[in-house]
Amino acid sequence: MQVQAHHAQTPTERLKDAGAVAFIALLLGIPMLGLTTIDQGGALRVITRWPSLALFVGICFGGRIVLQLAKETLARRRANRPAKAKASEMSANRLQSIIGWGGAGVAAALPLFFSDNRYVVDTATTVLIYVMLGWGLNVVVGLAGLLDLGYVAFYAVGAYTYGLLSTELGWGFWQALPVAGAITAGFGLLLGWPTLRLRGDYLAIVTLGFGEIIRLILVNWTNFSGGPNGISSIPRPGLFGFTFTPPGSGTSIAEAFGFAYAPTQRIIFLYYVILGLALLTNLFVRSMRKLPTGRAWEAVREDEIACKAMGINVTRIKLSAFAIGAMLGGFAGVFFAARQGFISPESFTFSESAIILAIVVLGGMGSQMGVVLASLVLVLLPELGRDFAEYRMLLFGAAMVLIMVWRPGGILSHRAPTLVYVAPGEKA
Amino acid sequence: MAQAIQQLINGLTLGAVYGLIAIGYTMVYGIIGMINFAHGDVYMVSAFIAVTSFTLMAAFGVSSVPVALLAVLVVAILFTSVYGWAIERIAYRPLRGSNRLAPLISAIGMSIFLQNMVQVTQGARVKPITPILPDGIDLFTEGNFTVRLFHTQVLIIVVTVALMAGFTYLITRTSFGRQQRACEQDRTVTLILGYNVDRIISLTFMIGASLAAVAGVMVTVYYGVVDFFIGFVVGIKAFTAAVLGGVGSLPGAMLGGLIIGMIEAFWASYLSAEYKDVASFAILILVLMFRPSGLLGRPEVEKV
Numbered sequence: 001m002q003v004q005a006h007h008a009q010t011p012t013e014r015l016k017d018a019g020a021v022a023f024i025a026l027l028l029g030i031p032m033l034g035l036t037t038i039d040q041g042g043a044l045r046v047i048t049r050w051p052s053l054a055l056f057v058g059i060c061f062g063g064r065i066v067l068q069l070a071k072e073t074l075a076r077r078r079a080n081r082p083a084k085a086k087a088s089e090m091s092a093n094r095l096q097s098i099i100g101w102g103g104a105g106v107a108a109a110l111p112l113f114f115s116d117n118r119y120v121v122d123t124a125t126t127v128l129i130y131v132m133l134g135w136g137l138n139v140v141v142g143l144a145g146l147l148d149l150g151y152v153a154f155y156a157v158g159a160y161t162y163g164l165l166s167t168e169l170g171w172g173f174w175q176a177l178p179v180a181g182a183i184t185a186g187f188g189l190l191l192g193w194p195t196l197r198l199r200g201d202y203l204a205i206v207t208l209g210f211g212e213i214i215r216l217i218l219v220n221w222t223n224f225s226g227g228p229n230g231i232s233s234i235p236r237p238g239l240f241g242f243t244f245t246p247p248g249s250g251t252s253i254a255e256a257f258g259f260a261y262a263p264t265q266r267i268i269f270l271y272y273v274i275l276g277l278a279l280l281t282n283l284f285v286r287s288m289r290k291l292p293t294g295r296a297w298e299a300v301r302e303d304e305i306a307c308k309a310m311g312i313n314v315t316r317i318k319l320s321a322f323a324i325g326a327m328l329g330g331f332a333g334v335f336f337a338a339r340q341g342f343i344s345p346e347s348f349t350f351s352e353s354a355i356i357l358a359i360v361v362l363g364g365m366g367s368q369m370g371v372v373l374a375s376l377v378l379v380l381l382p383e384l385g386r387d388f389a390e391y392r393m394l395l396f397g398a399a400m401v402l403i404m405v406w407r408p409g410g411i412l413s414h415r416a417p418t419l420v421y422v423a424p425g426e427k428a
Numbered sequence: 429m430a431q432a433i434q435q436l437i438n439g440l441t442l443g444a445v446y447g448l449i450a451i452g453y454t455m456v457y458g459i460i461g462m463i464n465f466a467h468g469d470v471y472m473v474s475a476f477i478a479v480t481s482f483t484l485m486a487a488f489g490v491s492s493v494p495v496a497l498l499a500v501l502v503v504a505i506l507f508t509s510v511y512g513w514a515i516e517r518i519a520y521r522p523l524r525g526s527n528r529l530a531p532l533i534s535a536i537g538m539s540i541f542l543q544n545m546v547q548v549t550q551g552a553r554v555k556p557i558t559p560i561l562p563d564g565i566d567l568f569t570e571g572n573f574t575v576r577l578f579h580t581q582v583l584i585i586v587v588t589v590a591l592m593a594g595f596t597y598l599i600t601r602t603s604f605g606r607q608q609r610a611c612e613q614d615r616t617v618t619l620i621l622g623y624n625v626d627r628i629i630s631l632t633f634m635i636g637a638s639l640a641a642v643a644g645v646m647v648t649v650y651y652g653v654v655d656f657f658i659g660f661v662v663g664i665k666a667f668t669a670a671v672l673g674g675v676g677s678l679p680g681a682m683l684g685g686l687i688i689g690m691i692e693a694f695w696a697s698y699l700s701a702e703y704k705d706v707a708s709f710a711i712l713i714l715v716l717m718f719r720p721s722g723l724l725g726r727p728e729v730e731k732v
Binding site: 024027028030031032033035036037038039043044045046141145147149194195198201202204205206208209210212213216217219220350351354357358361365390391393394396397398399400401404405408409 | 462463473476477479480483484487507510511513514518519522523526527528529530531532533534536537538539540541542543544545546547548549550551553555556557558660664667668671702703705706709710712713716717720
């Protein structure tokens with residue numbers, strides 16, 4: 001809402017502009033960076049950190065100048081260049097599918113190359129859990145356009161369902177998986193049914209409240225959930241009645257098939273379980289997108305009123321997205337519980353919801369590939385630099401803001417239309 | 429009876445704080461139609477500024493409580509309103525006019541950023557300050573329960589009432605208030621009439637942040653402890669208050685704040701302290717289900 005003069009800034013204007021930015025940075029920085037209090041023998045004492053404040057202000061000053069220059073250069077270049085024909089949709093789609101298959105192949109072969117490296121397989125398993133959660137939330141946020149800030153509640157419900165079924169009733173992983181999926185889908189309906197009439201941002205707050213309610217109940221209802229101590233010694237998944245345990249227990253798969261036992265076998269097995277679950281999720285979501293329900297999800301996201309006018313039952317469409325997203329989150333939760341062997345409310349805080357949301361948003365809402373990319377980045381970055389861990393959430397937050405400002409649709413915001421109109425006589 | 433009156437006092441104090449923060453949510457929602465998710469964290473930032481300034485005051489030997497309090501309020505309002513301004517400028521203004529989700533996600537990012545920025549720069553530990561107004565008045569005793577009115581509680585209620593009066597005057601009687609309300613009704617027409625809409629929105633954020641700053645200082649004085657996570661829960665409760673009162677309605681925000689404060693105080697003392705947050709969230713969900721326009725709000729019609 002402002003008129004911009006389109007002339008290049010003079011150096012004085014540039015300096016003035018950067019000076020203003022530096023001044024604001026100074027005001028913002030004084031109470032946080034410049035001053036802090038430390039606890040000294042029970043009483044607080046103020047200490048100053050002027051050098052880091054000066055550094056921060058300097059960076060803001062220089063950064064502003066560089067950023068403005070870069071922006072102007074880019075704008076000039078874009079103006080001079082003749083409008084290039086857009087890369088054809090088809091080739092972009094094909095490229096994505098090649099990368100997708102290649103990625104799946106690499107993922108499937110990974111344990112073969114790192115069979116004795118427990119760390120690599122473990123980290124890859126974590127990445128895949130986030131990929132699966134991201135794909136589940138993608139249905140709700142990316143496809144149906146419903147902002148869910150309490151997705152972790154469904155993850156928690158899935159995890160606790162398996163935790164309780166296995167420790168209290170002795171159920172196995174594969175028995176509990178569908179049941180937990182059904183229960184979490186039920187929770188999705190329970191939350192969605194009364195609230196989906198709400199507008200986008202109200203829904204966001206309600207889901208956030210729901211997530212917190214579930215967590216607070218898990219913390220406080222000690223008889224049911226074990227309270228803050230959680231549930232421990234949750235059994236690991238087996239395969240057709242065999243378990244990945246040392247020989248001698250009678251059900252050991254190594255003993256039954258006569259191969260040497262190694263502890264990493266269980267890790268690798270878990271990795272393949274989550275890989276299978278994730279790939280199934282992907283397949284499922286991709287097929288859903290081609291079905292009327294899935295198409296309606298995207299239509300509701302784009303324009304709800306138009307959908308109502310077209311006779312689509314908006315509430316039912318939203319509910320289906322919510323329930324399916326919840327179910328996928330529940331599956332991921334079951335796997336999480338089985339893999340950790342221990343769950344507590346600590347793992348299901350709002351910041352976990354925020355991380356999953358960040359994965360969906362940063363990757364590009366609605367893009368399956370973007371979720372994989374974002375999970376890789378967000379899980380691997382902190383792993384690569386341990387000192388970095390303290391700044392992880394800080395950078396998360398900053399990245400969420402910057403990416404939204406830069407590309408409000410996410411990094412890979414390419415939303416392939418499921419139907420393309422081809423005029424008669426024109427080739428697709 | 430005595431316990432009920434004590435809870436009434438506590439609820440009133442809590443409600444005043446929620447109300448002050450809720451106004452920030454309501455004003456921003458009214459003018460640009462988005463939930464400023466980072467507002468709770470603005471309040472948290474101001475609480476930290478208050479801790480630092482109180483400690484500085486003590487170091488400089490300012491012993492007069494009113495002087496110290498006033499100085500800290502001014503400092504906190506100044507710096508916090510700069511935060512309010514910067515948040516709008518960086519995270520929301522570039523997204524004005526884009527889809528509905530983008531600003532909300534940007535706001536969540538801002539909230540995460542602020543929380544962790546404070547954690548990194550100020551430390552993750554709880555910060556206790558030396559009590560500033562530790563005394564109170566014993567009102568009456570019934571059995572072995574003494575109803576006590578702390579000076580801080582009087583302070584919070586008096587300051588809140590004064591601020592509300594000033595604020596109501598600002599919105600209903602001044603030129604800026606008229607511009608602000610015009611903006612709320614129709615931004616484009618306000619722009620056509622020659623008002624600087626960007627400036628009005630910036631000022632709205634700064635006023636909201638100032639009220640949150642006052643709340644932050646008051647809470648620091650009241651509880652005496654601050655940590656980087658306080659903004660999250662208080663923010664949600666204040667938002668609940670805004671929704672309960674009717675988003676966009678200023679008296680509604682105050683009323684909602686009082687109701688939430690009362691419910692929390694009574695719930696914690698008569699039912700269970702562990703589930704007091706559950707009660708607030710459940711109220712939020714129930715209000716949105718059955719009366720989305722709140723107690724004093726106007727129903728919203730979605731236009732194509």
